[in-house]
Amino acid sequence: MSASSIYTPQNPFMRWLERRLPIGGLVYSSFVVYPTPRNLNYWWTFGAILSFMLVVQIVTGVVLAMHYTANADLAFDSVESIMRDVNYGWLLRYVHANGASFFFVAVYAHIVRGMYYGSYKEPREVLWVLGVILFLLMVATGFLGYVLPWGQMSFWAATVITSLFSAIPGIGGAVVEWLWGGYAVGNPTLNRFYSLHYLLPFIITGVVVLHVWALHVVGQNNPTGVEPKTEKDTVPFTPHATLKDAFFIGVFLLFFAWFVFYIPNYLYHPDNYIPANPSQTPTHIVPEWYYLPFYAILRAIPNKLLGVIALVGSIVLLAFLPWLDTSRVRSANYRPLFRVFLLIFFAVVIGLGYLGSKPPEGGYVTAARFLTAYYFIFLLIILPLLGLFETTKPLPNSISESVLRRSAPAGASAPLAGRE
Amino acid sequence: MNRSIVLAVTLAASLSALGMEAALAQEAAIPPPQHWSFSGPFGLYDPEQLQRGFKIYREVCSTCHSLKLLAFRDLTDRGGPGFTEAKAKAIAASFQVTDGPNKQGQMYQRPGRLADHFPPPFPNDQAARAALGGALPPDMSDLAKGRGYERGFPWFIFDAFTQYQEEGPDYIHAILTGYTAPPSGITVPPGASYNKYFPGHNLGMPRPLSDGQVKYTDGAPETVDQYGRDVTAFLAWASEPKLDQRKRLGFQVFVYLIVLTGLLYFTKKRVWRDVHHPAELTKPPASA
Structure with a gap:
């Protein structure tokens, strides 16, 4: 990098501090002069959106925790008291509850981008695996949080999900009782779920630090999948990426605000406004929308143990993408066959999501089985084979060449001599 | 007077919870969408409608249904029924609230104050079941958010754009106006009433409203349809009292x-x- 990448503070205090703890230099090299590919599109803003949402969730969550009571007899009413009596409590809760959903919107967009542009490939394997771990932690945190209002869906979702562990041969029953802290979901369950729901976000924060660290070692991928070669291929993070991220966070917040202020219960289930009742099972127990594809996979398999293995496998397999995908070309833009199979895969996941919200009967089960089969065939068979047989399109020599080709008038060839 | 009639009717008609569940599979009619003053990005509650709705809750529903999450002070909130403080105090004082223990260690009854929550009609769930032949009337505080119906594809997608959030109110209004004679060949178990919008159709609650039952002083029509609309609006407010603040801030x-x-x-x-x-x-x- 050029001389400008060395941090030389003007402020005497910062000079003093820099010799003792070079934190200014760390921020400067990571978020100011950090070279970012010049051809990134808006799919690359979701990392910043996710960081922003994590902060939103922690801040609203900490304040909600000041007013919440983790007791099976009091939890529901304490959430209602937040909605009715705490100043702006309704805002805190609606931001936190819808914030979880929008956190998942952002993480799914982030994963889709990573899969489409092959961001998991060498040398970004560790970065990707950390990302899958983050996703797993988010899934756990979201589930634990959904239980806390102690409504009907909270209670029964907790019952259904914890019961999955009973499928473990031999020790399953003991594991479930250990998770519950009793012989059924009850007050001890609620207490430990609350404790863990408060703990996990800080573990997520720690893994996010590792994720960002790994990112800054290997650098960002880009839509061509060709590594930056010269300084012409990159722009400094600040102001370019900073402003682009800030603008798109604004767009994202507009969508978020639409839900928080105008349809705050759109993604919520009416049954969760009924206090938990262990003696009355709701007609349909449905998880939150962001778990539905995995819920559909679970129910598509007639055997309970195999269903649980498929459920866990469907997420864990994603961590092995760098090794399942044998192609050396990263971006789907240069892999015509992979692109088609991948877009079908995304459609299949959305289809599974729809089926997960439907009762497990008749045609819904058959459809879910076909889609589940494609999910695993794509990851375990199509991906490894494609890399061996697929004819890929020629890659551009560099990022700047592809940028120029795109902005050039039709028919013109690069390099664009004499262009205005 | 009205209270005792409703209570007597409800007592006479006992609910068979088992019969309800067995019939759950039967398709319920889809509630027709109503016009609500509080729908859309700028829609707010109509204070006069909430006051009429409160009158119906007071005279009819409160015989069996509690409203325990609401306090009398909420009646004066901006965006709510808009009672004056003096009026809300008078309403509170007309309810008897259990307090105590006093210095003698006794619980005692006293007139309600603004800080009190609405007292429940029964001391506990078991007392309600005992009095109503096994039926437990749900608390009404969250009823308008805790009820709804399946919108289905593709309507649930459109709802995100049209901001349709009133499944609960539409459903409650439909239930209140949906008591009909059962179709021929259908037998309604004893203690239940046929309702075409209720899943399973056999509702434990007997028809609670009839034309002219509650006297309005503001000239609004005294019909079941209007009663249903007004009390539903009141319940919508009770379940989401901060809607006014939310939409203004939004x-x-x-x-x-x-x-x-x-x-x-x-x-x-x-x-x-x-x-x-x-x-x-x-x-x-x-x-x-």
Whole structure:
């Protein structure tokens, strides 16, 4: 990098501090002069959106925790008291509850981008695996949080999900009782779920630090999948990426605000406004929308143990993408066959999501089985084979060449001599 | 007078919870969408309607249904029924609230105050079941949010754009106006009433409203349809009392976010101008 990448503070205090703890230099090299590919599109803003949402969730969550009571007899009413009596409590809760959903919107967009542009490939394997771990932690945190209002869906979702562990041969029953802290979901369950729901976000924060660290070692991928070669291929993070991220966070917040202020219960289930009742099972127990594809996979398999293995496998397999995908070309833009199979895969996941919200009967089960089969065939068979047989399109020599080709008038060839 | 009649009717008609569940599979009719003053991005509650609805709750529903999450002070809140403080105090004082223990260690009854919550009609769930032949009337505080019906594809997608949030109120209004004679060949178990909008159709609650039952002083029609609409609006307010504050703040947030995002967009465009039209890249390479 050029001389400008060395941090030389003007402020005497910062000079003093820099010799003792070079934190200014760390921020400067990571978020100011950090070279970012010049051809990134808006799919690359979701990392910043996710960081922003994590902060939103922690801040609203900490304040909600000041007013919440983790007791099976009091939890529901304490959430209602937040909605009715705490100043702006309704805002805190609606931001936190819808914030979880929008956190998942952002993480799914982030994963889709990573899969489409092959961001998991060498040398970004560790970065990707950390990302899958983050996703797993988010899934756990979201589930634990959904239980806390102690409504009907909270209670029964907790019952259904914890019961999955009973499928473990031999020790399953003991594991479930250990998770519950009793012989059924009850007050001890609620207490430990609350404790863990408060703990996990800080573990997520720690893994996010590792994720960002790994990112800054290997650098960002880009839509061509060709590594930056010269300084012409990159722009400094600040102001370019900073402003682009800030603008798109604004767009994202507009969508978020639409839900928080105008349809705050759109993604919520009416049954969760009924206090938990262990003696009355709701007609349909449905998880939150962001778990539905995995819920559909679970129910598509007639055997309970195999269903649980498929459920866990469907997420864990994603961590092995760098090794399942044998192609050396990263971006789907240069892999015509992979692109088609991948877009079908995304459609299949959305289809599974729809089926997960439907009762497990008749045609819904058959459809879910076909889609589940494609999910695993794509990851375990199509991906490894494609890399061996697929004819890929020629890659551009560099990022700047592809940028120029795109902005050039039709028919013109690069390099664009004499262009205005 | 009215109270005792309703209580007597409800007592006479006992609910068979088992019969209800067995019939759950039967399809219920889809509630027709109603016009609500509180729908849409600027829709707020109509205080006069909430006051009428409160009158119905007071005279009819409160015989069996509690409203325990609501306090009398809420009646004076902005965006709610808009009772004056004096009026709300008078309403509170007309309820008997259990307090105590006093210095003698005894619980005692006293007139309600603004800080008190609405007292339940029964001391506990078991007392309610015992009095109503096994039926437990749900608490009404969250009823308008805790009820609804399946919208189905593709309507649930449109709902996100049209801001349709009133499944609960539509369902409650449909139930209150949906008591009909059962179709021929259908037998209703004893203690249940046929309702075409209730899943399974056999509702433990007997028809609670009839034309002219509650006297209105503001000239609104005294019909079951109007009663149903008014008491549903009241229950919608009871379940979401901060709707007024939420929508007003929401509008301010939108104006702020649109301006901020617009400014960020133009700043971003200005900064990236040199990147999208790179002068050094459009020149012929020196080595060519």
